[in-house]
Amino acid sequence: MDALVEQFFNLDVMAQAWPTVWRGLLMTLLLCLAVIPLGLIGGLAVALAHTSPYPWLRWLTVVFVDFFRAIPPLVLLIFVKEGLPFAGIRLSPFTAVCVSFLLNNSAYYGEIYRAGIESLSKGQMEAARSTGLTRLQAMVYVILPQAIRNVLPDLLSNTIEVVKLTSLASVVAFHELLYSADMARSVTYNASPIVMAAAIYLLMLWPVVRLLSRLEHRLAG
Secondary structure, rough: OOHHHHHHHHHHHHHHHHHHHHHHHHHHHHHHHHHHHHHHHHHHHHHHOOOOHHHHHHHHHHHHHHHHHOOOOHHHHHHHHHHHHHOOOOOOOHHHHHHHHHHHHHHHHHHHHHHHHHHHOOOHHHHHHOOOOOOHHHHOOOOOOOHHHHHHHHHHHHHHHHHHHHHHHHHOOOHHHHHHHHHHHHHHHHOOOHHHHHHHHHHHHHHHHHHHHHHHHHHHH
């Protein structure tokens, strides 16, 4: 038991590793502030394209969504960071993560938005258009507010997954929380920094998970 505590819950090692882990946490928060809005905006653009009156645009949207939902995000990230340089495109780790997450998250958020839009009756759009609004105005002022409210738990749930997926950035040497904790582990030869990083993720996401649960129960009631 003492050996387990010494290897995984060593407070002295955690204190030693804290400055490194703290810097990684700040980079993780910065990454979240970038990739979550990008995914939400990109997903909204995908959903609007999917409801477009132009068949060719809807077809392209289906191809985009199917392709990027089928590609594992880790594979996509490695391709963007390590594959694009062969085409003369070199991206920083931060930019590579943002680009790959934009493509991946737009597909998932787009499907959530689309489900919300399709949950409304077609009469909503017709009624809005009859008041003199253009299709875009009707979508922005009438359809989207209701659609987003209907799928808010799904948007929040997907956002939680996005935050957890930011740990993949360690693969391209972006100094986020997991990468920094692993650096501290390699210096201290102790797994306690990894446990500390896991605890930080839990503290960040558990309140959001509880909020999501309450929101789901409220909407269900």
